[in-house]
Amino acid sequence: MNAEDSIKVGIAGLGTVGSGTVNVIRRNAREISSRIGRPLQIAHIGARRDNPACDTSDIRVSRDIFAVANDPEIDILVELIGGTDTARELVLTAIHNGKHIVTANKALIAEHGNEIFHAAHDKGVDVAFEAAVAGGIPILKALGEGLAANHINWVAGIINGTGNFILTEMREKGREFEDVLREAQALGYAEADPAFDVNGTDAAHKLTILASIAFGIPLQFSKVYTEGIERITPEDVLAAEQLGYRIKHLGIAKDTGRGIELRVHPTLIPRDVLLASVNGVMNAVMVDGDAVGPTLYYGAGAGDEPTGSAVVADIIELGRELTADHDERVPYLGFRADAMAATPVLPIEDVFCSFYIRLHVQDRTGVLADITRILTEHSISIEAMFQKDVGEDELVPIVMLTHQVSERDLNDALEKISALPAVVEPDTMRIRVEMLDA
Amino acid sequence: MNAEDSIKVGIAGLGTVGSGTVNVIRRNAREISSRIGRPLQIAHIGARRDNPACDTSDIRVSRDIFAVANDPEIDILVELIGGTDTARELVLTAIHNGKHIVTANKALIAEHGNEIFHAAHDKGVDVAFEAAVAGGIPILKALGEGLAANHINWVAGIINGTGNFILTEMREKGREFEDVLREAQALGYAEADPAFDVNGTDAAHKLTILASIAFGIPLQFSKVYTEGIERITPEDVLAAEQLGYRIKHLGIAKDTGRGIELRVHPTLIPRDVLLASVNGVMNAVMVDGDAVGPTLYYGAGAGDEPTGSAVVADIIELGRELTADHDERVPYLGFRADAMAATPVLPIEDVFCSFYIRLHVQDRTGVLADITRILTEHSISIEAMFQKDVGEDELVPIVMLTHQVSERDLNDALEKISALPAVVEPDTMRIRVEMLDA
DSSP states (O other), rough: OTSOOOOOEEEEOOSSSHHHHHHHHHHHHHHHHHHHSEEEEEEEEOOSSSSSSSSTTTTTEOOOOHHHHHHHHHHHEEOOOOOHHHHHHHHHHHHHTTOEEEEHHHHHHHHHHHHHHHHHHHHHHEEEEEEGGSTTTTHHHHHIIITTTSSSEEEEEEEHHHHHHHHHHHHHHOOOOHHHHHHHHHHSOOOOOOOOHHHSSHHHHHHHHHHHHHHOOOGGGGOOOOOOOOOOOOOHHHHHTTTEEEEEEEEEEEESSSEEEEEEEEEEEEESSSGOOOOOEEEEEEEEEEEEEEEEEEEEEHHHHHHHHHHHHHHHHHHHOOOOOGGGGGOOOOGGGGOOOOOOOGGGGGEEEEEEEEEEOOTTHHHHHHHHHHHHHOOOEEEEEEEOOOOOGOOOOEEEEESSSEEHHHHHHHHHHHHHBBBOGGGGGGEEEEOOOO | OOTSSSSSEEOOOOOOHHHHHHHEEEHHHHHHHOOOOOOSEEEEEEEOOTTTTTOOSSSEEESSSHHHOOOOOOOOEEEOSSSSHHHHHHHHHOOOOOOOEOOOOOOOOOOOOOOHHHHHHTTTOOOOOOGGGGSSSHHIIIIIIIITSSSSEEEEEEEOOHHHHHHHHHHHHHHHHHHHHHHHHHHTTSSSSEEEEHSHHHHHHHHHHHHHHHHOOOOGGOOOOOOTTTTHHHHHHHHHHHHTEEEEEEEEEOOSSOOEEEEEEEEEEETTTTGGGGOEEEEEEEEETHHHHHHHHEESSSSHHHHHHHHHHHHHHHHHHHHHHHGGSSOOOOBBBOOOOOOBOOOOGOEEEEEEEEHHHHTTTTHHHHHHHHHHTTTTEEEEEOOOOOOOOOGGEEEEEEEEEEEHHHHHHHHHHEEEEETTTTGGGGEEOOOOOO
16 A cells, blocks of 8 residues: 555544544644554545534535445544444444444444444454543553453443542532532533433443453443442442542453453442542543553543544554554554654753752751842742751751742752852752643 | 464563563463464573473473574564663564564663664564563553554653652651662562662663653653652651652653653652552553543553563564454454353342441331341341431431442342331442452
8 A cells, every 4th residue: 555645534423522533633643644654634524513613624524424434535434423323324334335443432332343343354344442431541452452461350440430520529529419410511521411421321331342352252231230320428428438438430340250240330449549549520440460460541531632532543553554564563663763753852951840949957047038039049939938847956957849940040049059058068959840730 | 374373482581571471371371362363382482590480391491592583483582681782682683583572671672772673674573562661551552552643742650660669668657768778679679789770770761762652752761861769868758748749759751842851850749649649669650642631551560470461462462463464453352253252241149249338227226236137147247337426307327338248148138127117218328349459
């Protein structure tokens, strides 16, 4: 295949995830083509109406989604319409036409996956559905490839963001279920009909898929035991805390040796396990493998671009399969060798950080004034400062947090501060601060 | 290629990771071949001495590791000898002989990767090194494939378990650095020469690799700014806590728009971010992408089988490339369709769990005795029980945690308990408990 030819993608459905997918492909076009080795082109969109959240002005748009599945130019059909009936028909049509499939549709895969894979296998096309479980978290890839050496013992995940938001609010603020649910709907987290979120159906779809990849069993959605969070009260949330636990709505798949457990239900988990600290709308999946032990994968489980991230990753993967020789399906360092960036690495002096500074001073009188004067001269502002009680040898510890400053300015200032007669120079400590916010 | 032919692997080095790799391949042979579509065979091991931790009795073993790299029967050479000089020579020899490479050697890739990839590209072979960064966590796959749609903003990771163990102990127990370091050496976490762990060199090797895959830049180990944790004192750990932070030894790679920051140093991070709760020898890497937002990957960063898990995942990946048609490199559900397991899904009644039970009773006298009698009759033992103050309507809440019991027995007992005259039946609540321990 000619590397100059673009990979041609057709997208059916232009709702939240559809617009996120279009926007990610447009914005990161250069990096994406450096990863695939060929440009990616959105050649055809099928949608009942336009979505002002994304620009489709230079893309062919049809009102009939089947026009996309039947478009001979398309290599990959991306199914983002949701639901099961029309989606199933659309995907089977595209497969019949020899197109590879990418879908974010958990219900479709959980309920009709066995049939779809059978059809795809017959036509020799691929079906990718990373976005169907836990949104942007690449959990299916981790399970099916990254942990492929393991016998999987169990998988346990917070795989519905709305439910986790409700339980988090109930715990942090002592609120009632119904009250938080109304807020979640107002915030757009929950659907107008939030039943699938809170009664566990959505999580059961995702768990069905996780379990098949974990244990190599067929998709068996009808066998998942499912219990919602509607009956959880603030009293239970509080009692669980008092016992050292937190209540989370988990999907659990476990290989017991006697058979597989598949269940979605509210669950008390110890307060000090990492999963208990996954709050708000975030998702996380724990996987316990016999070789690797416990692992955890955390991120946004829904939303336009987080889900689009997984959709486009699947498109890139298919693009790589269509493009590369076997030895370079994924380039050694992810990007093609002929497309490496020349971005410079910055010397540490040019890095901007907040800093924790800890000094030991012999005598407080006047020293603080000297220190703050030096900091001001270097345009370094202080976010927090405290002096501790006199320590050993009558030394007074002073601790400061600075606002953002370049390493160069901070070093200059610290050199002058350390030269002050009252400062015990070898004790001076500085540690960088990172907020790790997005 | 004939699917009946086994994939032939040669392993150079039989230390901790070598024996873990051999044991994982042996134990999970059936599942691994179901994933690849062909059996995997360890055809040749090169090691200066045997390792009693694994059985190599039916495997050809040479004392000269180069005998493996030159063995014409081998498809994949697995380099697990460590170090950079001999390892580089070994890997280049194997590449010259047309073999694919799997390595767990972070120093080798960080310092000689550019040369090795160049040679591999010329010979059309693959080089896989998932095990080189964060042990069993499939972070390179997540970064290079799962998040391939994103422009990566930054990566920040706890990527040295020894250092994290030391900082965790200092915080939890107020201990001194030197004291904990000695314990880490006694426990086998730290090497006899722990310098690379605590001075940041090991983390810098791993960060070099992460940054290249994140940003598409060449490997530039010499440009990583590196600072160790030797100077951190209990006083700093405590002061950080008082300010709402924790000190972690992080590797940070950030795209600032002006250039790339590459730095390893002790770092204050807010106490309530998930990374701050990663304790002991565990590793975790946060990745922030422009589409997906913040994500986190957690697991064991070292050890025989956790690292072996990543080594064998790379072997499976290469095996799949050598075996599969493009459309089924990775089977739809991870396992080959002709190798799906018939393991049954258990009905919920057969699931064993601990339970949280919360009842509202109208009058305490005699009720507790009735409840405990019913539980005893169903062989349900109680781990914890407490009664709360009288609530609304003079009802007394009773909360219990049970030991493991089958759902069937629990339901039977609860039905009888709910039928007691003093129990307000519609209020009865039961929630399953999971410890999520490995």
